[in-house]
Amino acid sequence: MPQRETIDSGEELFGDDNRDKEEEFLQPVDINATKDELIKALEHCQLALGRILAENRGLRQSNSELQATSTSKRRRREKGDNQLGYEQHIGPLARRFLFTNETWVRTSDFRKDRPELFSNAEDRFANNNMYSRAVTAALFDSIPEKYHSLLDYTEYRHFAKDFIAELGNARSSMINSVRGVIASILSSAGHSVNNKILGSANADRSKDKVLLGLLRFPEDNKSKLFAPILFPQGKKRLEYIFTSQIVLEIHRVMVHGQSSLGENSKPDPKANGTKYGISEATDHSIALAGTLARFLVSADKLWASKGAITEINWEDNYRTYRKLLTSNPDAPSIKNIFRTFNKHVFAGVPKTAGNTNEVDEDDDVEDEINAAMHRLAFGDFDDDRDESDGNGEVLGDDSNVHIDVPVRDWQPIAGPSHLRQVRFADGPPHIQEYVADQDENSDDERPRRSSRRAGSQANGRGKGPA
Known part of the structure; x- marks a missing residue:
C-alpha cells in the first residue's frame, strides 16, 4: 500500500490547491476500479476528512469567540442604559399582566415600538396581526418605561423569553390556587365529584359523567364553546353567560x-386583587374565569394554548369570549354581566390603586358565535326562553330589583358546604336563573321554539393563533 502523505501545515489543510486536488479524486469510484485506484481514492478521502475536522474545530472556536464578544457588548450596552436587574422584577410584572391584561403572550408580540392603537380597542379582534399589536401595546402600557427598549425581540430575546416563562409560572400558580377549592365550588353548586379527580392535575377526568355534563349539553357529542358550566343551572341562556355560580x-x-x-370573609391582603389594585371585572378577567372553569373540569392536564388531550384551543376560546363581551359594551345584557361580577366578586371590596378528548370545533361554531354576539347586542332572546317564563322581557331597564344569589360558606374540600341566601339590592334584572327552578323535583321543561340564526348580521369571529 503506498505511503500516505502527512500534513505538516495549516496551508496544506486549508489551501485552495489542496482542496482542488481532493475534489478531483473525490469523485465516485468506477465499479470496475482497480485495487490501486481504490487505495488512492481512500487516501484522498482520509485527507479530506482530516482537513474537514480541522476546519470545523477552527470554525467552532471562531464562533465561540464571536458569541462571547457579542454577549459582552450587549451586556455592557444594557448596563450603560441602566437596564440590568430586570430579573428581580419580571416575575411580578408577568403576574400583574396575567391578571390585568392577557393570558398568553408570544415572542412575536414583543416589538421595538408601541403600536398606535388602544390595547382594549374592539378592532383587536379583526385578525391575528391586530390582536398581536394590541398585546404589544398592552406590554408597553404595563411594563415600566426603563425596560421598553428590552421589548424589541430582535435585539433582546432573553427578556421576552423570561417574561413568557414567568407568565406561564403565574398561570400555573393561579390554576393550583383554584384547583384547591374547585371540588368545593362544584359541590356548592349541586355537583358531586370525587375530590381526587378534581384536586389532581394528573387525574383522569375524561370519563366522569358529572364533568362531561358540565362541558357539553345532552344533545352534543363533544365539548362546547358555550358549555353548561358557564350558565346558571347549566341552562343555555346567552343573556346569563359566564354568570354561573361556578x-x-x-x-x-x-x-x-x-x-x-368563607362567609363574611375579606380579600386576602396578599392576594392578586389587593397587590395589583383589581377592583372590578373586565372582559379579560371574565373570559379568563370562564376559560379556566372549562379547563379545570376537562381531561387536559396542562393549560397550554391548545389542549394536548382534548385538543381544545383554549387560547382561541379565551379570545372569542373577550370578543363576545366587547362586541357591544353598551348593550343592557353585557352591562348586566359585568354588574353581576362586580356585585358577587367585588362586593365590599374597597377601591385600591394599583368524550372530552374530541376537538372543540364544529362546522356551525362560527354561526353560533355570530348569533350569540348579535343576540347579546340586540336582546334577541325570546326564541330560547320557555313559554312559561312570563312576558319574556329579558333586557329590561336598570330598575331596582332584589335577586337572591346563593353564596357558599366555604369549607375544606373534604367537608360539606352550606348555602346561605344573600339579598342583592339593585341587582341586575337578568340573573333570574339564581332563583328559578329551585325545586329539585321540577325538571320538566316545555318545548322550546327553534332559534333564529343571526350570523349574517354580526361580525365574524376573531380567531387567535394556536
Whole structure:
C-alpha cells in the first residue's frame, strides 16, 4: 500500500490547491476500479476528512469567540442604559399582566415600538396581526418605561423569553390556587365529584359523567364553546353567560384567594386583587374565569394554548369570549354581566390603586358565535326562553330589583358546604336563573321554539393563533 502523505501545515489543510486536488479524486469510484485506484481514492478521502475536522474545530472556536464578544457588548450596552436587574422584577410584572391584561403572550408580540392603537380597542379582534399589536401595546402600557427598549425581540430575546416563562409560572400558580377549592365550588353548586379527580392535575377526568355534563349539553357529542358550566343551572341562556355560580366563585378565588369564599370573609391582603389594585371585572378577567372553569373540569392536564388531550384551543376560546363581551359594551345584557361580577366578586371590596378528548370545533361554531354576539347586542332572546317564563322581557331597564344569589360558606374540600341566601339590592334584572327552578323535583321543561340564526348580521369571529 503506498505511503500516505502527512500534513505538516495549516496551508496544506486549508489551501485552495489542496482542496482542488481532493475534489478531483473525490469523485465516485468506477465499479470496475482497480485495487490501486481504490487505495488512492481512500487516501484522498482520509485527507479530506482530516482537513474537514480541522476546519470545523477552527470554525467552532471562531464562533465561540464571536458569541462571547457579542454577549459582552450587549451586556455592557444594557448596563450603560441602566437596564440590568430586570430579573428581580419580571416575575411580578408577568403576574400583574396575567391578571390585568392577557393570558398568553408570544415572542412575536414583543416589538421595538408601541403600536398606535388602544390595547382594549374592539378592532383587536379583526385578525391575528391586530390582536398581536394590541398585546404589544398592552406590554408597553404595563411594563415600566426603563425596560421598553428590552421589548424589541430582535435585539433582546432573553427578556421576552423570561417574561413568557414567568407568565406561564403565574398561570400555573393561579390554576393550583383554584384547583384547591374547585371540588368545593362544584359541590356548592349541586355537583358531586370525587375530590381526587378534581384536586389532581394528573387525574383522569375524561370519563366522569358529572364533568362531561358540565362541558357539553345532552344533545352534543363533544365539548362546547358555550358549555353548561358557564350558565346558571347549566341552562343555555346567552343573556346569563359566564354568570354561573361556578364561574363567579372561580373569579373570586382568582382575585381574592381561597379564603375569600368563607362567609363574611375579606380579600386576602396578599392576594392578586389587593397587590395589583383589581377592583372590578373586565372582559379579560371574565373570559379568563370562564376559560379556566372549562379547563379545570376537562381531561387536559396542562393549560397550554391548545389542549394536548382534548385538543381544545383554549387560547382561541379565551379570545372569542373577550370578543363576545366587547362586541357591544353598551348593550343592557353585557352591562348586566359585568354588574353581576362586580356585585358577587367585588362586593365590599374597597377601591385600591394599583368524550372530552374530541376537538372543540364544529362546522356551525362560527354561526353560533355570530348569533350569540348579535343576540347579546340586540336582546334577541325570546326564541330560547320557555313559554312559561312570563312576558319574556329579558333586557329590561336598570330598575331596582332584589335577586337572591346563593353564596357558599366555604369549607375544606373534604367537608360539606352550606348555602346561605344573600339579598342583592339593585341587582341586575337578568340573573333570574339564581332563583328559578329551585325545586329539585321540577325538571320538566316545555318545548322550546327553534332559534333564529343571526350570523349574517354580526361580525365574524376573531380567531387567535394556536
